[in-house]
Amino acid sequence: MTKRGTDLPFALPATTPAARARARRIDDALANAHPDAHCELNWGQPHELLFATILSAQCTDVAVNRATESLFSAFPTVENFAQASPEMIGKHIKTIGLHRNKAKFLHGSACLLLENHQGEVPQTLEDLVALPGVARKTANVVLGNAFGLNVGVVVDTHVSRLSTRFGLTTASTPLGIEKDLMALFPRERWCMLSHRMIFHGRRVCKARHGRCQEDPLCQRYCSEAASVE
Secondary structure (H helix, E strand, O other), X not given: OEOOOOOOOOOEOOOOHHHHHHHHHHHHHHHHHOOOOOOOOOOOOHHHHHHHHHHOOOOOHHHHHHHHHHHHHHOOOHHHHHHOOHHXXXXXXXXXXXXXXXXXXXXXXXXXXXXXXXXXXOOOHHHHOOOOOOOHHHHHHHHHHHOOOOOOOOOOHHHHHHHXXXXXXXXXXXXXXXXXXXXXXXXXXXXXXXXXXXXXXXXXXXXXXXXXXXXXXXXXXXXOOOOOX
């Protein structure tokens, strides 16, 4: 086992130079294929990214962006969210799955941001996961994109699928997959790695009816294609 960074709360799996070199080749190929990869949630301020990511659980980014356009217009500041009731917030996100619970999460998070962080989004994973509706994946999204902090790798359904197909992990849990990716890829690549995988998973290496057979990257690395490096 190895640690990549003394601030990590857990040891990372041991890897080989060959495995790390292969991982770099995959990331380089993803970067060439998707030079415009980025977070597809619309946000301007860190609290907007935090709240949009909370809303994105079991929901598409497209649907979240439709809802947050009016939501962020009605409640432009953390104070506005805290002063509103969950019911008032919920009126703007009715198209989002589990909108009543998520409205409570947004309101509760806003209140805690004011109470404990002077209305600012904290820049540590420990403080973020203490907020309602925030788990490790959401915290990684916020830290990586709002603050440029590579604390971990965002593992969503696309990252999970591609990591398995590309032979980067045999783990079956999001945390297990994240640890494997953190061990294989340089820390400075963690945030963009997830964006590139998500872009490729949404556009090419889909769960169903993907284009793996005709995609050069998948032909080389994906188990869904004919041959794999």
